[in-house]
Amino acid sequence: xxxxxxxxxxxxxxxxxxxxxxxxxxxxxxxxxxxxxxxxxxxxxxxxxxxxxxxxxxxxxxxxxxxxxxxxxxxxxxxxxxxxxxxxxxxxxxxxxxxxxxxxxxxxxxxxxxxxxxxxxxxxxxxxxxxxxxxxxxxxxxxxxxxxxxxxxxxxxxxxxxxxxxxxxxxxxxxxxxxxxxxxxxxxxxxxxxxxxxxxxxxxxxxxxxxxxxxxxxxxxxxxxxxxxxxxxxxxxxxxxxxxxxxxxxxxxxxxxxxx
Amino acid sequence: xxxxxxxxxxxxxxxxxxxxxxxxxxxxxxxxxxxxxxxxxxxxxxxxxxxxxxxxxxxxxxxxxxxxxxxxxxxxxxxxxxxxxxxxxxxxxxxxxxxxxxxxxxxxxxxxxxxxxxxxxxxxxxxxxxxxxxxxxxxxxxxxxxxxxxxxxxxxxxxxxxxxxxxxxxxxxxxxxxxxxxxxxxxxxxxxxxxxxxxxxxxxxxxxxxxxxxxxxxxxxxxxxxxxxxxxxxxxxxxxxxxxxxxxxxxxxxxxxxxxxxxxxxxxxxxxxxxxxxxxxxxxxxxxxxxxxxxxxxxxxxxxxxxxxxxxxxxxxxxxxxxxxxxxxxxxxxxxxxxxxxxxxxxxxxxxxxxxxxxxx
Numbered sequence: 001x002x003x004x005x006x007x008x009x010x011x012x013x014x015x016x017x018x019x020x021x022x023x024x025x026x027x028x029x030x031x032x033x034x035x036x037x038x039x040x041x042x043x044x045x046x047x048x049x050x051x052x053x054x055x056x057x058x059x060x061x062x063x064x065x066x067x068x069x070x071x072x073x074x075x076x077x078x079x080x081x082x083x084x085x086x087x088x089x090x091x092x093x094x095x096x097x098x099x100x101x102x103x104x105x106x107x108x109x110x111x112x113x114x115x116x117x118x119x120x121x122x123x124x125x126x127x128x129x130x131x132x133x134x135x136x137x138x139x140x141x142x143x144x145x146x147x148x149x150x151x152x153x154x155x156x157x158x159x160x161x162x163x164x165x166x167x168x169x170x171x172x173x174x175x176x177x178x179x180x181x182x183x184x185x186x187x188x189x190x191x192x193x194x195x196x197x198x199x200x201x202x203x204x205x206x207x208x209x210x211x212x213x214x215x216x217x218x219x220x221x222x223x224x225x226x227x228x229x230x231x232x233x234x235x236x237x238x239x240x241x242x243x244x245x246x247x248x249x250x251x252x253x254x255x256x257x258x259x260x
Numbered sequence: 261x262x263x264x265x266x267x268x269x270x271x272x273x274x275x276x277x278x279x280x281x282x283x284x285x286x287x288x289x290x291x292x293x294x295x296x297x298x299x300x301x302x303x304x305x306x307x308x309x310x311x312x313x314x315x316x317x318x319x320x321x322x323x324x325x326x327x328x329x330x331x332x333x334x335x336x337x338x339x340x341x342x343x344x345x346x347x348x349x350x351x352x353x354x355x356x357x358x359x360x361x362x363x364x365x366x367x368x369x370x371x372x373x374x375x376x377x378x379x380x381x382x383x384x385x386x387x388x389x390x391x392x393x394x395x396x397x398x399x400x401x402x403x404x405x406x407x408x409x410x411x412x413x414x415x416x417x418x419x420x421x422x423x424x425x426x427x428x429x430x431x432x433x434x435x436x437x438x439x440x441x442x443x444x445x446x447x448x449x450x451x452x453x454x455x456x457x458x459x460x461x462x463x464x465x466x467x468x469x470x471x472x473x474x475x476x477x478x479x480x481x482x483x484x485x486x487x488x489x490x491x492x493x494x495x496x497x498x499x500x501x502x503x504x505x506x507x508x509x510x511x512x513x514x515x516x517x518x519x520x521x522x523x524x525x526x527x528x529x530x531x532x533x534x535x536x537x538x539x540x541x542x543x544x545x546x547x548x549x550x551x552x553x554x555x556x557x558x559x560x561x562x563x564x565x566x567x568x569x570x571x572x573x574x575x576x577x578x579x580x581x582x583x584x585x586x587x588x589x590x591x592x593x594x595x596x597x598x599x600x601x602x603x604x605x606x607x608x609x610x611x612x613x614x615x616x617x618x619x620x621x
Contacts, residue, residue, distance in 0.1 A: 046511070049515060051511055051514045051515060070519075071518065071519045074517065075515065075517030080511075082512060082515070085509050085512050087562070088368065088372070091507070092561065094284075095563050099501075099505055099512075102518070103516060114281050114282070115278055118277060118278065118281075131284065133561075153516070
């Protein structure tokens with residue numbers, strides 16, 4: 001499925017978040033969005049599935065303006081896993097993951113729906129948590145539950161806001177490998193916000209760097225992860241080395257005297 | 261998993277699987293059925309209690325006999341049951357179902373454990389409407405139905421205001437509740453002023469109306485309430501999946517395909533009509549709408565597909581039990597049920613909270 005953003009702009013009251021965003025995602029691959037805090041990464045994602053309404057520009061799915069697509073039909077194509085969510089009244093993990101079937105079903109949950117949810121729990125390695133209530137999970141475990149719910153939605157495009165936050169290093173790698181695998185096996189286009197530059201550089205097929213209300217740079221990890229780009233966008237000195245053909249960023253921020 | 265109070269639907273070592281999940285669902289369904297059976301038993305006891313006692317067996321044999329051989333009421337038991345006790349009992353059940361279903365939906369939709377059908381100012385609107393009719397005679401029609409109609413119309417004013425504001429300002433659930441509370445204070449002030457200026461006769465009638473009572477129960481009133489509650493409950497049950505999604509927050513709900521702003525308005529309207537339909541006839545019956553969903557949630561969890569019918573059953577049982585207490589503690593007279601629901605509901609709720617080893621929600 002093709003996603004096209006044309007001259008997209010968004011602002012909160014008088015604060016411009018981004019403007020003139022033009023972007024085309026037409027292949028099922030893993031695209032990471034990076035950028036400093038407040039650069040509009042999450043806002044951009046939320047404009048793609050009508051959680052937020054942009055003030056200018058158009059978002060098209062397979063050449064159809066999303067304004068013309070109903071909420072349920074849009075949710076069948078585009079899934080969104082927020083960085084943070086909480087249930088006011090805790091539900092079991094299975095019930096939470098089964099919510100992902102909402103756009104596809106009416107009142108009754110079928111065996112097929114349940115099996116689909118179970119398969120996704122197994123994919124994330126959390127099937128042993130299925131009957132736990134969500135308030136009995138760690139932040140990292142709940143993150144995986146939200147990803148499982150996103151996958152249960154069966155979207156063609158899956159957007160994840162910081163999918164590796166709250167996860168330990170091992171689970172970060174597992175999740176990023178899984179996302180890459182999904183783009184290959186199920187032909188899902190995945191758009192993920194990432195704060196860890198090295199995770200993005202290692203697993204992303206494409207990286208979009210947001211800064212100063214615009215797309216500052218877009219391309220492969222090698223194109224984006226340069227000393228100049230990182231200095232300009234984050235204001236941090238760094239050194240780039242190459243590991244297994246991918247750039248690896250070493251931050252050169254010095255320690256203050258009293259830290260020694 | 262840690263819920264060990266009375267009935268545990270969770271498997272300690274639950275693993276993912278279709279069969280396991282279906283068993284978990286069956287246990288919820290069994291709880292709902294069992295709670296309705298309990299309600300039927302409690303109802304039999306409730307109908308037998310009063311200045312003229314009737315045994316549990318006689319109550320149901322009389323009802324069954326009449327249903328199988330419809331005809332004029334000949335015995336004293338039949339007259340007491342069909343003309344007095346049954347309409348009162350069914351009114352109690354209808355009120356319990358209506359307020360509890362509305363409360364369960366309201367709490368999840370508004371993401372607020374303290375929300376209940378009256379949070380939006382419905383009760384204050386109804387009070388003002390009734391007081392206007394009783395003290396000043398301001399009503400579209402005369403008599404008891406004039407009071408009811410006034411209460412119904414005024415009780416829908418706050419929610420109309422909230423809906424308009426949410427359309428204009430895109431209000432969050434918290435803002436909606438705050439608007440409801442503001443309107444509640446304004447309406448309460450107006451009611452108090454009217455009562456201060458009222459003569460002693462009308463003041464007594466107005467005050468009596470504000471305390472919920474089942475003394476005005478009749479087949480005619482019941483039929484109107486029943487239809488309103490039935491339709492409202494079916495609508496809310498139909499929206500239960502959307503309410504579940506909204507329990508996870510607006511962003512999650514939108515990403516799942518819920519048109520949150522439209523859905524919130526539709527649910528709010530359904531809740532308000534149910535609550536208004538009930539309080540217009542009975543007056544303010546507090547605590548049932550707040551406490552019943554929490555009690556049901558302790559037993560069967562937070563999935564609104566099962567929580568809504570379970571809350572209905574718990575709420576109806578609470579009302580029937582409260583009515584039994586109301587008829588017995590100061591016999592031969594009867595306490596207004598609003599006082600009893602608040603006393604029993606509050607005490608029972610406090611007991612449940614203190615028994616729990618962790619937070620309820």
